[in-house]
Amino acid sequence: MKSKRRDLGIIMSDKPASAAAVFTKNVVVAEPIKVCREHIKSGIIRAIVVNSGNANACTGQQGYLGAQAMVAAMSKEFDIPREQILVASTGVIGRDFPTEKVVAGIRDNATKLTKRRVAGSLLASSILTTDTFPKEGFVDFALDGTKINMGAVAKGSGMIHPNMGTMLAFIMCDAAIKPALLDKALKEVVNDTFNMITVDGDTSTNDMVCILSNGEAGNKEIDEENDAYHLFRDKLRVLCQHLAKLIVSDGEGASKLIEYQVNGMKTKDDARQIIRTVSDSSLVKTAMFGRDPNWGRIVAAAGRAGINYDPEKTDLYISSTFEMKLLEDGQPLRVNLADLKKLMRSTELTIRLDFKEGSENAIGWGCDLSYEYIRINAEYTT
C-alpha cells in the first residue's frame, strides 16, 4: 500500500545523550513502547529507530520478537549497547509485524546517516502515516553565552487526543542537562502542549514524545532548577507548542485550526477538562466544518464536561481577524449574524469561554470534523 514511501527513520547521537520520554497512557501498549519503557530508565540513550506502516500493537509474541529484532539490528550495525536504543512504530494495529523487512531496512540505511540539513526533513517524512505534510521545528538560544540548538520532528494526524494521541515527536538538542531535569522539563511542557490537542478523541497504543540532549554544545551542565533550566524549558515549550499546532492543523480531514481558551475556572485541571470536552465534541466540530454559527453547541459541550459551575456567569467570544461576544452572563447577545458567518469562514478561529469562577486559565487546540475524516478512516486498511 505504501511501499514506495519512506518508512524507516534513524536518529543517532554521536555520544550518549541525556534522554527523557513520555508514553501513551493506553492500557493496550504497542511492543516498541514496552521496549522504550525499559530502556529509558537509565536516562541515557544513543539512538532511536522508527518504522511507519505497522504499529506493532496487538501482535502478540510475533510482535515482541520483531521489536527485539529491531533493537538487535541497531545494536549490531552501530555497535552500541542495546539498552541505549529506543524503538517506535506507527501504522495499522493487529497485523503481523514485517520484521524481516524492517531489519533489512535498518541494515540498508545504516551507512546512509547524515548530519546534513536535509536529514531532519527526510526523518520527518519517514514517520508519516495519514499525515499530509512532514512536521519539523527548530529553535536556538544562548545559555551563558553558549549557543544551544534544539530541533524536532513529529507525526500525527488521527487518533489524536490529550494524553498522547497517535503521535510521535522526537526532539534533539545539544545542551548539557541532567536526565532528571530533562525529564521534569519534558513532562511539564507536554502537559501544556501535546496533551492539549485533539483531533478525534482516540488515544493510540503507540504514542511517544522523546527528547535527547547530548551536551555537544559545551554549556555548563544544567543540574538544578536555575535560570538556565527555566530558559531551556521555555524554549522546549515553544518548540512543542509549534509541533502540537502543526499536528492539529494536519488533523485528518481538518479544514480549520481552532484555539480554545478557557478563563476564570477554579482550577487549571477544570479549565483543561472543559477544553478537552468542547474541542472533542463532534457537534462542535461539525458546526465548525459547516461554518455554522451554532454556538449553543459550544456552551452545551462545556456543560457536560463534568465540572461544576454557574452557567449564568458564562461569557463566550469567537474571534479571528475580529472578535465577537456572543454570550454574557449566560444570556445570548444580539449579534449581526452576517458578521458571525463571515467570522466562521476563517481557517483559524479562537473560541474563548470566561466562566468567572476563579483565576485559572488553560489553552488548547482542536480542528473540525469533515467528510474527509470519514473517508480517511472508513477506508484505512481496506
Place this chain on the structure above:
Amino acid sequence: MKSKRRDLGIIMSDKPASAAAVFTKNVVVAEPIKVCREHIKSGIIRAIVVNSGNANACTGQQGYLGAQAMVAAMSKEFDIPREQILVASTGVIGRDFPTEKVVAGIRDNATKLTKRRVAGSLLASSILTTDTFPKEGFVDFALDGTKINMGAVAKGSGMIHPNMGTMLAFIMCDAAIKPALLDKALKEVVNDTFNMITVDGDTSTNDMVCILSNGEAGNKEIDEENDAYHLFRDKLRVLCQHLAKLIVSDGEGASKLIEYQVNGMKTKDDARQIIRTVSDSSLVKTAMFGRDPNWGRIVAAAGRAGINYDPEKTDLYISSTFEMKLLEDGQPLRVNLADLKKLMRSTELTIRLDFKEGSENAIGWGCDLSYEYIRINAEYTT
C-alpha cells in the same frame, strides 16, 4: 425551516398520575428542564407539553418566560394546576424562543386531544427533529389478573450519549403504583437502557425520560418491592430497551446498529465505562461505516477507557449471522479475512469483549459514523 411539520405534542392523563422523570446531567440546562425539576417533586402529574424546533436553552430571561407561558396556557386550557404540568423542548440551542407561536399551538390543539390509536403516532411525530422515523413502543402484561397497558414515544438522533443524550422519552401506563416506586424502577431501567446508548458522545441540555402511571387499570396499587413491582420494572425495561435501540438505529447518518457486550470485568461500572469508550470512538465508528475489519481500533479504544486490566487476557468476538473470534488472550488469531469482511457488511453487528478479570457484564448500543452525520450536523442551522 420546518413550518409544515408537526411540532407540538400534548399528553394528558384523565386523572392525576404517579410520575417520575430523569433529566440531563449537563450543567447547562434548558428552561423546560428547570420547570420539570420543580414540578416532578410532588410525584403527581396530569399533563406534558412538548415543542420541537427550538430547545429553549441558552435563551436567558426570554426563554424562562416562554416556558412559564407554556405552563400557563396548558393550565388555562385544561383547567389543571400549574404544578401538575411538565414541559419539554427540543431543537436549536441559543435562539429566541417563539413563545407566541407555541402558546397559540397549545390553544389550537387543546380541543383536538384524542384517545384513538393514532394519537401515539401523531405524538411520536410531533417531537422529532433530525430523526428520520417516529419511535413508539407498547407492552401489556397482567398484574394479579388485571391487564396493564404501557405505551411510549421517544425521539433522539444526534447529541446522544450515556447520561441522557438529546432525547426525550414519554411512557404512559395505567398501572397503580406509588410515585416513589415508579421513580426507583425508572432510574434503574434508564441506567441499563437509555444511558447505554451513544450516537456522537454529546449530551444535550434538554434530555428527559418521564413516566406517568395513572392507575386506571384498577390493579392493587404497587406499594412495595414485591413480585408485582419486579414484573412492572422488567416490562418497563423491555419497553425502554426497545426505544433505546430505535434511537441508535436512527442515529444521525447511521447505517449500522452495533451491540457491545463487555464480559468479565471486576465491576459493572468498569464494564459500562469500556462500552461507553469503545462505542463512542470515532475510529471504531468510521471503521464500522467503512466495513473495515480494522479490529485493532476496538482493542485500542478499550485500552484508553481509564480502566485497569491485563490486556494479555482479552478475547474479542464479532458476530451477526455467525461469530468470529479475533483475539484470544491478547493474541491475534489467524482468521479468514473474506469471512470477516462479509460479517462487516451486516447492518446489525455484535462486538463482544471478554476480559476475564471478574464476573461483571454490561451491554450497550452504538452506531457508525458516516458522511451523512457530517452533512446533517454541518448544515443544521444554516
